[in-house]
Amino acid sequence: MGTAAASPEQGVWRIDAERLWSRLMALARIGATPGGGVDRQALSAEEIESWRTMIDWAVSAGLEPSTDAAGNLFIALPGADRNAPPVLAGSHLDSQPGGGRFDGVYGVLAALEVLTTLSEHGVRPQEDIVCVAWMNEEGSRFAPGMMGSEAFAGVRSLEAVRAVRDADGIAVADALDALHAAFPALRRRPLGFPVAAYLEAHIEQGPVLEAQECTIGVVTGIQGKKTFDIVIEGERGHAGTLAMADRRDALEAFTRIAAALYAEIGGHDDAVKFTIGRLQVEPNAPSVVPERVTMRIDLRHPDNAVLGYLGQRLAALCETFAAPCSVRVTALVDAPSNGFDPALQQAIARAAGSIEATHMPILSAAGHDARHMAPLCPSAMIFIPCRDGVSHAEHEWAEPAHVAAGANVLLNVLLPYAGAGEGETP
C-alpha cells in the first residue's frame, strides 16, 4: 500500500502516548514487587504472562506473533514482500530481581506501539517490520544474560544456552520448552534469519541525559565489558581456637584482593566501571573461618585497549594478594566495545529534530542486545533519560514525555522502511 490512509499531524507521525504509558504500567503489574519495582525473571511464569498480554495486544492490532528456538518473541507488521529481510526493533521483557518498570520492557513496548500506530494507519511496508523481545537479557536467573540475541546471532550455540541451569537446578531447556508449550499455536521462525536493520529504544541507565537536560540520546556505541569468576581457596577452621597466624582465611584474602582491585582497577580513570556484584562465602557459618570465597567481577571500559590491559592487571592482582590462600580466575564474558551504524545515528538525530526533541550523542555504558545485532546488520539505539540515572532498582523512573518522545523517534526512523515519512531508508 505504501503511505498510510490516515495522515500525520502537521507532517509528523505520532504514536499514542497514553496507550504506550498505560501498557508500560500494565506490564509493570506482572511480577510487581512491594517496593514498586518488578521481578520478572527470564522464562518464568511472569514472563509467560507478559507474552500472553503482548500477543493479545498484537493480534487485536492485526500484527502477527511468532517465536524461535531460542525463546525470542517476534510481533510482525506484515510487509508486501514477506520473504525480504525484515527490520527489527525491540529489547527484552525480563528484569533484574529488584528491577524497575522501564529497563527492557520500554524498548519492546515502544516498538509494539510503533507497529500498532502504523497498522492503525493502514500502512503496509515493503518488508516486515518486527517488534522483538529477546530472551533473558539480564542473566539474573540464568547466567550470563543476552541468551536470546546471542543464540540468534550465533555467538552462543542453542545447545550451550539450553544447558544453563538456575540456582534451583532448572535448565533453560526445560523452562524454554515450558514457555513454548504455553503457546502451542505460535509460528516458529528459523533462528538467525536475515535482518535488514535493528533498532533498540532504552532508558539510559545513567545520569548523562538528565544532567544535560536532553531528551534523546543518539547512541554511538556500547562500552566493552569483561566478566570474571574468581574463586579464593583457603582452609576452614574453628573461630575460637585457630590462632590468627595459622589461618588461611579465604575472606581475609578476599579483603586484600578486593582492596587492591577497587584501588587500581576501579581507580584507573574516570571511564572505568568496576563492580563485584556477587559474592559467596563458604561455609558461611558464624564460628567457622571461611574456606572459600567465590565472586563475580563486572569490568567495563569504552577503550578496548584499556579494557584488555585492566583484565590482565586484574588477574595479576588476584595472584599477588591471595597468599596464603590460592586463587583461580576464570574469564567469562569478553565483549569488546562496538560502534553503531552512522547512517542510522543520523536518522535518529533527524527524527528527534522532526519532533522538536533535544538530542546528543552518547556512549552506552550498559550492555544491550543491540551489541549482538550490530555485526549482523545496520544497528542503532535510542536512549531516553531516567531519573537520577538509577536503573536495576525498584524506583527506576522515566518521565511520560520522554517515554513518548523516544517512541516517536523510533516511529520516524522506521517510517522510511514503511514507505512513508522521510522517503528513503537511511
Add this chain to the structure above:
Amino acid sequence: MGTAAASPEQGVWRIDAERLWSRLMALARIGATPGGGVDRQALSAEEIESWRTMIDWAVSAGLEPSTDAAGNLFIALPGADRNAPPVLAGSHLDSQPGGGRFDGVYGVLAALEVLTTLSEHGVRPQEDIVCVAWMNEEGSRFAPGMMGSEAFAGVRSLEAVRAVRDADGIAVADALDALHAAFPALRRRPLGFPVAAYLEAHIEQGPVLEAQECTIGVVTGIQGKKTFDIVIEGERGHAGTLAMADRRDALEAFTRIAAALYAEIGGHDDAVKFTIGRLQVEPNAPSVVPERVTMRIDLRHPDNAVLGYLGQRLAALCETFAAPCSVRVTALVDAPSNGFDPALQQAIARAAGSIEATHMPILSAAGHDARHMAPLCPSAMIFIPCRDGVSHAEHEWAEPAHVAAGANVLLNVLLPYAGAGEGETP
C-alpha cells in the same frame, strides 16, 4: 552398695575403649557426609535418630533416660538418694554443617561409657551420676547456640529459645515439640534442677596439646567471646553505568571496614581470635552495585579487659571506614571469660596421673556448655588432642588412645562420687 562388685585392674578403673570407639563411629554414621564428616543439626531427624540410639544403649545398661523442657537428654546411673543433686557429665550431639566425628559427641559418649562401666561393675553411687547431651550447642541451624545449657542455667528464657527460627522459618518450639513427641514415654525433669558438679570431656579444637605431645588438657577456663551483627547500607546501581565516583557500594565499604578490623583487631596480640564467618551481599546480582552487606563477627580473648576494649574499637572502626555508606553494629553474644573449679582441676590432674597420661593446664579457646554450668556448681573440662588442631571440619580426628584416655580420666574423677576410687569427692 558403695564400691563395685568387679574390682579395677591394678587398682585403676578403666572404661571399655573398644566399645567407646565403636559407639563414636556408630553415631558418626547418623548424618554422615560424603567427605567423612557429620552434619547433624539440632532438633533434626538425625538428632532424633541419635537420641534413639543413645536411649537403646542406656536402657540395655540399666541406665535411666529422661529429658527436660529445653530438649536436653539425660541418662542417669541411679544413686542411693534419688533426691540428692546429681553429678552431671556430658556435652552435645549436634554438629556444624560440615562438622567432624568428635566435637560434642565425644563428651556425651565418654560420660555414657563411664556410667555403663560403673553399672556393669554393679556400682550404686550415693547420688545420681548423669550423662547429659545439651540441646543445640553449635547454633548452626538455630542461632545463637548453647540453647539447652543456657535455658537450663536460666541465662536465656525457654520462651526466647522456643521463638528462634531456622533459615526455613521453622521455630525451635515446633522442632522441640516434634523431638519430644518422638519419645512420648521419656520422663521429664524440671528445667534447672540442682547439680552437685559438672564435667565435660571434649577434643581441644586447637593445636596446643598435639604440639606439646600431651594427652590430657586440664582446662583452666574458657576465653571470653563477643559476637556482633554488622549491616552496611549503601545504594544499588547499574554496574555498567554508575560512575565509580558516584557509587555508595556496600561491598567496597565492607572491604575497607574488614581490612581495618583484620589489621587492628585481628592483629592486636597473639591471643585474640577475630573471625568474619558469615557474610551476605544484597542483591548479590552479577551486574548490580551491592546495596547492603550483612556480616557476623566472632571475637574472642582470654582477658576480659582486652575483650571489652576490642569490642569498642570494633564499633569505632566500622563507623570510621563506612562512608559514604552507613553502618549499624549490633552486639549479640557477650560472654566474659571464666575459670573452672580449682579442686576439680586438681582431681583431673590426679586422675591423669593415675592412668599414666601426660597432662597440662590449658585455656579453652572455644566456647562450651560448661561455661553456663560453672556459675551453678563446681565445673571443669577434660581436653584430648585433635589432629592438626582441626575442628568444625569433616576431617576432624582424634586418636583412639586419646579418646580412651580422656574417658578414663573422666571415670576416675567421677569415682569418688560413686563411692569408689579416691574416696573423697574433690
